[in-house]
Amino acid sequence: MINYLKQIFAKFFNFKSEQTMTKMNRIHIILFGPPGSGKGTQAKKLELKYGLVQISTGDLFRYEMGNDTPLGLKAKEYMSKGQLVPDEVTIGMLQNKVDSSPEAKGFIFDGFPRTINQAEALDKLLGDKNESVAKLIALEVEDDEIVTRLLERGKTSGRADDSNEEVIRNRIDIYKKETAPVYEFYAAANKSKRINGIGSIDDIFQRLSDELDSI
Numbered sequence: 001m002i003n004y005l006k007q008i009f010a011k012f013f014n015f016k017s018e019q020t021m022t023k024m025n026r027i028h029i030i031l032f033g034p035p036g037s038g039k040g041t042q043a044k045k046l047e048l049k050y051g052l053v054q055i056s057t058g059d060l061f062r063y064e065m066g067n068d069t070p071l072g073l074k075a076k077e078y079m080s081k082g083q084l085v086p087d088e089v090t091i092g093m094l095q096n097k098v099d100s101s102p103e104a105k106g107f108i109f110d111g112f113p114r115t116i117n118q119a120e121a122l123d124k125l126l127g128d129k130n131e132s133v134a135k136l137i138a139l140e141v142e143d144d145e146i147v148t149r150l151l152e153r154g155k156t157s158g159r160a161d162d163s164n165e166e167v168i169r170n171r172i173d174i175y176k177k178e179t180a181p182v183y184e185f186y187a188a189a190n191k192s193k194r195i196n197g198i199g200s201i202d203d204i205f206q207r208l209s210d211e212l213d214s215i
C-alpha cells in the first residue's frame with residue numbers, strides 16, 4: 001500500500017514538473033520587418049532548427065482565401081490593395097491558432113503583430129497563460145530591394161499584392177505608419193533587436209540563429 005501511494009505520489013509530481021518544464025521552456029519569437037523582408041522564408045528554417053511552430057497570419061489568410069471562406073473573402077478585400085486586414089478579424093484568427101497548438105514548444109509569429117493593438121492583444125493572450133514574448137527580431141531591408149523581391153515573386157506567386165509596384169509601395173507605407181511602432185513597443189521592454197536583412201538566405205539565418213541562441 002505504501003509503495004502504491006509512493007508510485008501515485010511520484011507520478012503526480014513528475015507529471016506536474018513535466019508540465020511546468022514545458023511551460024517554462026516555451027519560447028515565443030516575433031519575426032518582424034517590412035513586407036518582403038524575408039520573414040516567411042526565415043521562419044520556415046527556424047521552425048525546422050528549433051522545433052518551434054510558425055504562425056504566419058499572411059499564410060492563414062491565403063489559406064482562407066483559397067477556400068473562399070467568409071474570412072477569406074473579407075481578407076481579400078484588404079490584401080489585394082496592400083492594406084492591413086482589420087484587427088478584430090486578425091486577432092481572433094491568431095488566438096484560435098495559438099489555442100489549437102497547446103503542445104508547441106513555442107511560436108514564431110511571422111507577420112503578427114502588425115499594429116500596436118495586435119501587440120497588446122498578443123501580450124494579453126500569452127499573459128493569460130503566464131507566458132510572454134521572448135524577443136522581437138526585425139529584418140532590415142530598404143524599400144527598393146523590397147520592391148525588386150516582391151515583383152520578382154509576383155511573376156510566379158499569382159499574389160495580387162505582389163504584382164503591382166503601387167500596391168507594394170502602399171504596403172511599405174502602411175508598414176512605416178502602422179507596423180513600425182510595434183518595434184518600439186517591445187523595445188520599451190528591452191526585447192527588440194534589429195538585424196541586417198540583406199545578404200544570402202543562409203547568412204541571414206545565421207544572424208537570426210545567433211539571436212535565438214542568446215535568449
Ligand code: B4P
Pocket residue numbers: 033034035036037038039040041042056057058059061078079082083084085086090110111112113114118149150152153161171197198199200201204
Ligand atoms: P505576409 O504574408 O505576412 O508576407 P509578406 O509581408 O509579403 O512577406 P515576408 O516578409 O514574409 O517575405 P518573404 O519571406 O515571403 O503579408 C501579406 C499581407 O497579408 C499583408 O500585406 C496584409 O494585407 C495581410 N496580413 C498579414 N498579416 C496581417 C496582420 N497581422 N494584420 C493585418 N493584415 C495582415 O520574402 C519575400 C520574397 O523575397 C520571396 O520571394 C523570397 O524568396 C525573397 N527573399 C527572401 N529572403 C531573401 C534574401 N535574403 N535575398 C533575396 N531575396 C529574398
